[in-house]
Amino acid sequence: MLDASGPWGTAPFILSEGYSSIENKIAIITRKPFACTWLTEAEDRTSVVRLEANPNYWNKKRGPRIERVVFRNDLSPEQALELCTSTEGHVDIVTDVEPADASGVVSSACAKLISVDANQVLAGTFNRFAKDSSFHDRRLREAFNLSVNRENVIAKGFLGYANTIAAMTPSWAKDFPEELKPRPYDPAKARQLFREAGGWPSGRVLEIAATEKYGSPARLIANDIKNVLRIDTKVKIIPESSKNKWLRVAAEKKLLPNWDILLVDTFALFSEATPAFIHREYFGADGAYRAGPKFETFDQLYAQMASETDPDQLILKAKQIDRYVYHESLALFLIAPKKLYAVNRHVNFQPYRSTFELAETEVNNQHWSRRT
Incomplete structure (x- = not known):
């Protein structure tokens, strides 16, 4: 600040x-x-x-x-993007470009599109407080994970500007367990596990909540779950003006959430100790997105990582946490969205995975500031 x-x-x-x-x-x-x-x-x-x-x-x-x-x-984001892509001398860099606007940047004569695999994760947190569902059963959580065609979500919901993830740690992070692979889209196995876990309450609609930003991916995910598990689904779009109210309910855990799965994102500031930024928010005792009783095993693993002072051991213990949440299917593991920037064609911008930095950024002799 x-x-x-x-x-x-x-x-x-x-x-x-x-x-x-x-x-x-x-x-x-x-x-x-x-x-x-x-x-x-x-x-x-x-x-x-x-x-x-x-x-x-x-x-x-x-x-x-x-x-x-x-x-x-x-300037509004729309105004900034227009000035960057159609003029020079007004806006050189626009951050957080939406995938829907990427093609306009690519075709621009004044700007170029720069993307980076960011330390940001989009996942679904299961409402384990709901007494009439069985999200406490690992088989049900696994069934939902096998019901989502992530490649389709990336292609249609993010226009290709995202990566699949195995669990909660992006594959480019130092503490990513290399042996983990993203869940496949496997309708047959999903239905089998769904039946073994007792299925879904008869006549009960599965409600998925998401902010306006993730409305399109939420609908794709809801449609996959409906078609694979053969249950009715409904998507609740959270207006930006109401976002904090919904997050407060999830964080304070006083009221029963009025959703079954909440699609929410978070990011890591560094490429190691990723659970301190991402996993803790979804599963930790002090996690804002945890929707259910505490995960005792997770908290024990997290305490071991948090007290580690040896850098190599820290990475090993962070990997152990990601393996645990993966094998337990503690969340609906989805994707890691890319960060997109519109950048003046004469600016050499060096993006970071975690933050917006300009120390290495420079301009060439054709930049408007040097020509004039």
């Missing part, structure tokens, strides 16, 4: 003008020991936030390689 104008900072850039801050409210998960999650309710940004190159940055080899960065907060 940068809530006052600079200049200040010790990173590659120094804040020299404007500010960017957020307003959060907490959702209490447990009181003893205290655990909570922060829900962003508002964002307060000046129309322009200006960063200047830090001449005293310690890593000269890394950068910075540009003199100034200006964030324009006076």
Whole structure:
């Protein structure tokens, strides 16, 4: 949070003008020991936030390689994308481009599309609080995992800009268990496990909740489950204005969620100790997305990883956690969406898997700032 104008900072850039801050409210998960999650309710940004190159940055080899960065907060995402793809001198980089807009960037004469395999995961959390379902049974969770055609979800729901995942750790992370493979689409085995687990309550509609961003993938997933397991499904789209209310219910665990599967994403800030960022949110005692009683085995494995100080042992224990959630099918394992950027054709932008960084970014002699 940068809530006052600079200049200040010790990173590659120094804040020299404007500010960017957020307003959060907490959702209490447990009181003893205290655990909570922060829900962003508002964002307060000046129309322009200006960063200047830090001449005293310690890593000269890394950068910075540009003199100034200006964030324009006076533009909508649509306006920013239009300026980047059809003009020069107004917007050089647009973050979080939607897959539906990617083709327009690719065909642009002014910009190029850059994608990166990000440390972000989209998965479904099972509502194990519901007394009339059997999500406590591993066979039922496995049946749902085998019912989803992930390649089809990627092709139609993300237009190809995503990767399949085996469990919750992306395959490019340092702590990914190499032997794990994404669940296959196997309707016959899914139906067999579904019957063995006792099936689904007669006449009961399976309700899948998802934010507007993931509405299309949610419908594809619901259709797969309906066709394979032969149960009625319904998709609940969560409006952006109501997103925090739904997440608060999931986090605080006071009210019974009015969904059976919640599609939600989260990300990791680093490529090791991935469970600290992703797995914990879905399965941990202090996980905001855990919808059911605590997983004692998970919490034990997580405590062992969290107390590890040896880097190599940390990775081994992180892998053990991903193996456990994989074999227990603790979530509806889905995909890792790619991060997409629209970038001016004369800008050499170096994307990161976890954060938005500009230290190595540079422009060539044909860039508008140098031509003029």
